Amino acid sequence: MNISILLTQIGIIAALIITGIAIKREGFLSGFNVSNLTNILLYVVSPCLIINSFEMPFSTKYLNELLMIVIALVVFYVIEITVTDVLFHRVTSPKTQRVLKFASIYSNAGFMGLPLVQALFGSKGVFFASVSLAIYNIFNWTHGISLFQKQANRRDTLMKLVKNPNLWAVVVGLMIFIGNLTLPQPVNEFLKDISAINTPLAMFVVGASLIEVRFSKQTLNASLWLSLALRNLFFPVVMIILLKLLGVTGIGALATILMAACPTASLIVLFFRSVQVGHRAGNSIVWHFDAGLFDHPAVNLCTDLNHFAF
Numbered sequence: 001m002n003i004s005i006l007l008t009q010i011g012i013i014a015a016l017i018i019t020g021i022a023i024k025r026e027g028f029l030s031g032f033n034v035s036n037l038t039n040i041l042l043y044v045v046s047p048c049l050i051i052n053s054f055e056m057p058f059s060t061k062y063l064n065e066l067l068m069i070v071i072a073l074v075v076f077y078v079i080e081i082t083v084t085d086v087l088f089h090r091v092t093s094p095k096t097q098r099v100l101k102f103a104s105i106y107s108n109a110g111f112m113g114l115p116l117v118q119a120l121f122g123s124k125g126v127f128f129a130s131v132s133l134a135i136y137n138i139f140n141w142t143h144g145i146s147l148f149q150k151q152a153n154r155r156d157t158l159m160k161l162v163k164n165p166n167l168w169a170v171v172v173g174l175m176i177f178i179g180n181l182t183l184p185q186p187v188n189e190f191l192k193d194i195s196a197i198n199t200p201l202a203m204f205v206v207g208a209s210l211i212e213v214r215f216s217k218q219t220l221n222a223s224l225w226l227s228l229a230l231r232n233l234f235f236p237v238v239m240i241i242l243l244k245l246l247g248v249t250g251i252g253a254l255a256t257i258l259m260a261a262c263p264t265a266s267l268i269v270l271f272f273r274s275v276q277v278g279h280r281a282g283n284s285i286v287w288h289f290d291a292g293l294f295d296h297p298a299v300n301l302c303t304d305l306n307h308f309a310f
Contacts, residue, residue: 009116009119009120010116012119013112013115013116013119013199016199016200016203016204016207017203017204017206017207017210018207019203019204019207020203020204020205020206020207020208021207021208021210021211022207023207023208024207024208024211025211029208034205034208034209037201037205038205038209040201041110041111041201041202041205042110042165042166043165044165044194045195045197045198045201045202046114046165046166046169046198047165047166047168047169048169048190048191048194048195049114049118049126049191049194049198050126050130050133050166050169050173051169051172051173051176051191052123052126052188052191052192052195053123053124053126053127053130053173054127054130054170054173054174054176054177055123055173055176055177055181055182055183056123056124056127056177058177058178058179058180062177062252063177063178065128065248065252066128066131066252068243068246068247068248069128069131069132069243069248069252069256070131070135071246072239072242072243072246072248072256073131073132073135073136073256074135075242076235076238076239076242076260077105077135077139077143079235079238080104080105080230080235080238081105081143083230084100084101084104084105084230085101087226087230088101088104088223088226088227091223096223098147098148100223100224100226100227101147102144102147102148102264103227103231103264104227104230104231104235104264105139105143105144106136106139106140106144106264107136107231107259107260107261107262107263107264108206108262108263108264109129109132109133109136109259109262110133110136110166110202111202111203111205111206112202112203112206112262112263113129113132113133113259113262114126114129114133114198114259115198115202115203116258116262117129117255117258117259118195118198118199119199120254120258121251121254121255124251125251125254125255126255127173127177128251128252128255128256129255129256129259130166130169130170130173131170131256132255132256132259132260133170133259134166134167134170136259137161137164137166137167138161141160141161141164142161145160231263231264232261232263235260235261236257236261239256239257239260239261240253240257243256243257
């Protein structure tokens with residue numbers, strides 16, 4: 001992958017986020033409207049993007065790659081959860097411990113990863129990234145939500161997972177792909193038109209949400225730096241190694257790595273909105289986004305090294 005293309009795209013995404021901040025600051029969006037836009041992205045735009053990406057000729061090679069990526073992702077999340085449990089168990093504040101664990105484990109795969117993959121690799125990249133998003137949602141809405149809602153009703157949590165439109169979009173997409181189906185032209189054009197607004201709308205929401213974050217120098221402690229290192233350096237390298245061991249290469253590998261390497265800052269805000277937890281609890285994690293601006297090019301360079309052979 002050309003590193004200049006990656007840096008250019010990250011710059012565009014940063015500009016879109018800054019635009020979102022400006023829109024919010026000028027009063028064009030209220031907190032209520034940001035929540036509405038978040039729901040539009042989660043329940044309308046993202047599913048259309050995913051379904052559209054699966055409309056391609058069936059390939060046994062791609063299906064095998066998807067299976068290997070699923071295996072890599074499950075192992076990846078188990079490693080992340082185990083490592084964070086060990087490293088953060090001594091953090092005295094339960095709230096801070098939960099935020100650090102969540103921020104270390106879960107990347108901003110949907111709101112930052114998917115638009116970045118779409119911009120760099122097109123629908124083929126989204127095809128592979130959709131699997132990452134599906135597994136991510138399963139862990140996020142089971143383990144992730146349990147970090148903040150210990151007493152949450154298991155049935156309610158399961159229903160939220162089952163009702164997640166992105167999971168169903170992957171199911172529908174797989175049916176289209178495996179069945180080698182072709183959607184009617186009007187339906188295809190509808191999906192493409194909706195998908196086209198994914199990146200700018202997602203970044204506007206991220207920027208509008210980040211303006212509410214308040215940062216204090218007191219939050220820059222050793223635990224935060226450890227969380228930054230895990231999310232933006234260590235865990236992406238773990239994903240690179242897992243994919244290499246399983247023989248996943250090319251766009252499938254790069255898309256999966258970029259999804260795993262996204263920072264988490266805005267995700268904390270957006271996730272807290274979704275589960276109705278006070279999102280100011282995640283304020284100290286805002287620097288995950290800044291670190292991510294350097295993390296993506298660094299991880300990309302790692303994938304180009306000869307011994308990773310991507």
